[in-house]
Amino acid sequence: MGDFNLALVIVAIVVCVLVFLFNVYLLVNYQHPDDANQAYFPKFVVVFGLSIAAISILMLPADVANRQACRHAIYNGACNLTLPMKELWLAVYIIDAVLVFFVIPFAMFYYEGDQDKSVGKRIKSALLWVVTTAVVCALLLGILYGLAGKVDFTVRHLSSVTTNFPSNWDFSSGQPCIVGSGAHACSAYTASASSEKTWTMRTTFPEYVVALATIVGSVLFSIFGGVGIACLPLGLIASFIRRPKAVITRSQYIKEATELGKRAKEVKKAADALHQEERSGSKGRKWRKNVKAVEKELLQLEEDVKLLEEMYPQGEKAETSWALTVLGYLAKLVLGILGLIVSVAWIVHIVIYLLIDPPLSPFLNEVFIKLDDIWGLLGTVAFAFFCFYLLLAVIAGAMMLGLRLVFITIHPMKWGATLMNSFLFNVGLILLCSISVIQFCATAFGYYAQATAAQEIFGHTLQSLRGIKYLYKYNVFQIAFIVLAALTFVYYVAFGWRRKKPSGRFQLSS
Numbered sequence: 001m002g003d004f005n006l007a008l009v010i011v012a013i014v015v016c017v018l019v020f021l022f023n024v025y026l027l028v029n030y031q032h033p034d035d036a037n038q039a040y041f042p043k044f045v046v047v048f049g050l051s052i053a054a055i056s057i058l059m060l061p062a063d064v065a066n067r068q069a070c071r072h073a074i075y076n077g078a079c080n081l082t083l084p085m086k087e088l089w090l091a092v093y094i095i096d097a098v099l100v101f102f103v104i105p106f107a108m109f110y111y112e113g114d115q116d117k118s119v120g121k122r123i124k125s126a127l128l129w130v131v132t133t134a135v136v137c138a139l140l141l142g143i144l145y146g147l148a149g150k151v152d153f154t155v156r157h158l159s160s161v162t163t164n165f166p167s168n169w170d171f172s173s174g175q176p177c178i179v180g181s182g183a184h185a186c187s188a189y190t191a192s193a194s195s196e197k198t199w200t201m202r203t204t205f206p207e208y209v210v211a212l213a214t215i216v217g218s219v220l221f222s223i224f225g226g227v228g229i230a231c232l233p234l235g236l237i238a239s240f241i242r243r244p245k246a247v248i249t250r251s252q253y254i255k256e257a258t259e260l261g262k263r264a265k266e267v268k269k270a271a272d273a274l275h276q277e278e279r280s281g282s283k284g285r286k287w288r289k290n291v292k293a294v295e296k297e298l299l300q301l302e303e304d305v306k307l308l309e310e311m312y313p314q315g316e317k318a319e320t321s322w323a324l325t326v327l328g329y330l331a332k333l334v335l336g337i338l339g340l341i342v343s344v345a346w347i348v349h350i351v352i353y354l355l356i357d358p359p360l361s362p363f364l365n366e367v368f369i370k371l372d373d374i375w376g377l378l379g380t381v382a383f384a385f386f387c388f389y390l391l392l393a394v395i396a397g398a399m400m401l402g403l404r405l406v407f408i409t410i411h412p413m414k415w416g417a418t419l420m421n422s423f424l425f426n427v428g429l430i431l432l433c434s435i436s437v438i439q440f441c442a443t444a445f446g447y448y449a450q451a452t453a454a455q456e457i458f459g460h461t462l463q464s465l466r467g468i469k470y471l472y473k474y475n476v477f478q479i480a481f482i483v484l485a486a487l488t489f490v491y492y493v494a495f496g497w498r499r500k501k502p503s504g505r506f507q508l509s510s
Helices: 002-030 040-068 076-081 085-111 119-148 205-241 250-280 285-311 318-355 364-374 378-402 420-444 453-464 469-473 476-496
Strands: 150-156 196-202
Touching: 002 040, 040 085, 040 378, 040 420, 040 453, 085 119, 085 205, 085 420, 085 453, 119 205, 150 453, 205 318, 205 378, 205 420, 205 476, 250 285, 318 364, 318 378, 318 420, 318 476, 364 378, 378 420, 469 476
Parallel strands: none
Antiparallel strands: 150 196
């Protein structure tokens, strides 16, 4: 047992190092050239935040493996040698909450501060915003914890008599325990309603903070995850259907390039006018609306330029470039089909295991258990994949809605062209939703992940927390997730396969 636990610790350390190195690789390749060799503090926050998000997803499979480490123990103290998962869960999610609500906002305020000001003034301005936010959050958390920081467990009072040790036991569904003289309730299923009682106790403050952060994340998760679980695979398939079928002629290329040049001049003219308004101090609602319109038009223009370059490859390796473009779209089709299978499996699992009471089947829980029987870590790897896929769906949904909803700031992630404020915004979104992804997975795979520290925190405590438990009792988030997934599917069937037409001239609010 000790050897197994030591191996688990070594694997955990190696995985953490690999996750950190991979996130450094992402930062280096996604960052904008303007941020090269500067903005080191926001870069550290980005790498650290992405590492926490990835590690938090991987901790649930590690929790399952940690439980299995002492499942066949032959002495009582074996489980004391395993990883302290409950303490690790609380530590990771307290760090998560601090990053989302304090560190990342500070880094964004500092990065977006007036570059003409000194470093000290930018730090002072960012600290002022963050300290104000911290005071308000601390007051709200303290008040809420004092008023509603309790858990209400529903229990049933069961009793049975004692008797002499019999030579044989005669138990059945009608008599599940020893029954003597008098009425005794010895089965929770047959006990009377009067035996049901409420056991109230105060939860710990760290668990309460994690619970509230989970609620905030669950709202975003229901929206972005529900949309993303459908748009992630369908978007890849639609991209293949809308792909350029052949290389265009030079005259067609010149005509399209000229039109794109005109649109680029219009966008630059509008951006210069907005910059002039910003300097004059007239930053009202119409100004912000116009900024969003310019950002959206610029993103559409960049997509059209990329599509034109694909349709008319140039240079000495034009044929190779076209061949790689065709292979890229074929890869999207394959990944889209595989993703669609995973998305359908997720939705079916949610319906038959979470929404129907009692569950029709454990479904994916049984799949993971059977995979574990084939090879010890195969089920754990599949479990981790499904959790990661859900996080990818959240990111895909956020990117899709961010380009269409007015109240969401557009922060696109692009290879070699992502500014640090966009990086920080998306890292904060990933961190906030990762808590809910873990809670959702701990609930959806409760049969496979039973008796783990994660289920204790996100199962029993969270679903019994006063004032919050009804959201989970009536499956509000799961229902919202399924409804949005269905609506997104209908949207893609009706409109997703059409090629976007160039927007042409765009008008700003006067």
